[in-house]
Amino acid sequence: MYKFGFVGMGNMASAIAQGFVESGFIPGKEICAYDLNKAQLDKMSSFGIVALNDAHEVVKESDFVFLCVKPQVIESVVADIKEDLKGKAVVSIVLGYDFDKYNTLLDASTRHLTVMPNTPMAVREGMCLLEQTHSLTDEEFSTIKDAFSSVGEIEVVPNHLMGVGGALSGCAPAYIYMVIEALADGAVMQGMPRKMAYKLASQTVLGSGKMQLKTDLHPGILKDNVTSPGGSTIRGVKALEDAGMRSAFINAIEKSMNK
Template sequence: MKKIGFIGFGNMAGAIAQGIITSGFLMADNLIGYDIDKRMIDKMKSLGIETASDITNLIEKSEYVFIGVKPQVVESVLQPYVNCLKNKAIISIVLGYDFEKYQGLLDSSTRHIFVMPNTPARVLQGMSLIEKTHSLTETEFNFVKKMFESIGCVEVVPSHLMGVAGTLSGCGPAFVYMMIEALADGAVKEGVPREMAYKLASQTLQGAARMQMQTQLHPGVLKDQVCSPGGSTICGVEALEKGNLRATLMSAIFAAAHYNKGK
């Protein structure tokens, strides 16, 4: 019996699998996976993960079934296997498929939990949100929590906040990568070599984030500590304010959180 069986092995599921192997939480031989994409199958094999011949085979071999498929295919993928999933524990990272949605899709004996991770899990720096409402046993819940703690930080979140909180942590890395790229571009414009610029920008963002988490000081206080009167930093801050950095980032969260309303 494998500990976890992955149905779908896209970027996020792959990042989690790689993270829990790298952290030592589970060995690759405790995992099994299934995907219709040959590239994903090859990716699993490269990590030392066994591949299942079909979904029934995967469910039978797995203690926990990990759902990592696209939201638009969840029901078509799972409905034929509702009986196979009886008395199984499911971990789902599918956007929009929270506790209530799975309650209407699965047999009442199937225990399930919704988790919203992010891609930095691959390097053990993930931020995972676990829906507070779930149907796992206490032992199963503790296992899931410890697994995601092995690849970063975990926050247990009320159901009504999963959407917007998940937008911040799930979409946020893309926004941060854009900041890294822009900061580096600014340095390159002034003559700094590209590789050096990326390293300086990435470490600066990482260091600043860690300092805020460890000190628990308000970000504005930490910003003020860098801004000397009449100095270069406050001039840069003025440029960011003129460019509406804060409002733009707030708008990015709003747009990402409400993207479905425009469809």
Template sequence: MDKKLCIIGLGKMGSTLAKGLVNAGILKKEQIVGTDICVDNFEMNPVYCNIETLNDNIKAVQQCDIVLLSVKPQVIDKVLKEISSFCKDKIVISIAAGITIEHLEKALPSSAKIIRAMPNTPILVGEGVIAISRNKNVSDEEISMVKNLLESVGRVYLVEEDMMDVITALSGSGPAYVYIIIEALADGGVLMGLPRDLSLEFAARTVLGSAKMVLESNKHPGELKDMVTSPGGTAIRGIEVLENRGIRGIIMNAVKEAANRSQEINSQRGVKFDR
């Protein structure tokens, strides 16, 4: 790919994307420029993988074909205002939770090619899942190019934008829920006497393997669960505890609340820009 990418905001997600794309070999490190307001951040954080870093968003945007906005929703308006006039012919990808294409369109030139995307942190290890939606200015060829770029770090799905808040809650935020589950499984092992490092390894590998079974076996998770639960055995005793405490409802509510928050982020911000 011969395009140059500018990542604005080299925080957790921006730097993860930079590293994921370079590791995947789809872009050379010379094809990515990253910006952040705090230059010290660059030195502190080794994950920037030697890409060029600037603390000047405009300079970075001017030298790139694709602009990826990876700042918090709370500061995105400020950044959009700063770079807007330099984005006429650019593909602008925003990964900001809750920020709609309509909102981005109001802040950018009418010709801007806008993509709203929702990745998740496992892109760092090439196992991300990424949803993308586009505005009318993005051609089929351009969306294929972006899809191809992002496919180097995960599975990419082109979705209707009205699914984005839920996807933000499920796969965008989901790693956080899964890490809590892994940590709790490991704590359970430690509680019962396993060494911490062994317990964490077993917990993480159990989640990894179980997810692979769901994806590769073509079996419903309930059927896979039944394969683990012998009558009168150990697993069903554990499940009884989880069901008594409402594990399913708790997880469903977590997704619902996160999706509500994604919607709230956009509606609470108003859509008002100085051109």
């Protein structure tokens, strides 16, 4: 069994680690972590994850080192542990840091892969992008694919598509939560209790996504199958089109990429 170590245990890293443990892929005791915010580490103790005193200890105790810090501090963090990372396997979730960038930051003996996960991994419904170009061994790459497959779906993505892929699967959960909230608000306005409205909206979003994945039908076909001539659904569709829903989502992806 490999040992996983997390340098940084923010919301995304917590979702990944929680998913790995709850899926049964790896016991919590085989995961260690360090974060400046001790409360984040305390929160993960319920999953058996071992809190360590600094990043150096994490690297020493781990076969795979997950770099999960903010982009603005990643270079200083890597510089501090660069010597420790020699000969190690690194998995990074840091936005904007791809294979080429890490080649300039890490020792040549450090093998590395950039991934773009999302927070639904905490409930094993995640979407993780794995950069096509990497320097992990075949066995290491297979292990990471298995790990992320245990908490959702994976896609090996060409390097030039990692940015837009990350904007779609990484940022869009926030947009979907807004959709759920807005749909529920509409039902609440018509008299439905909020908890019931959230359940109906969330399950509808979940079921609709699964139906598209299972059938592989174009979303437009699935939409047409629900919209009867002159019916209530087509009136709702018109209201959304009048409000510029499509343009709003397209613009959201564009803005997510233009940091």
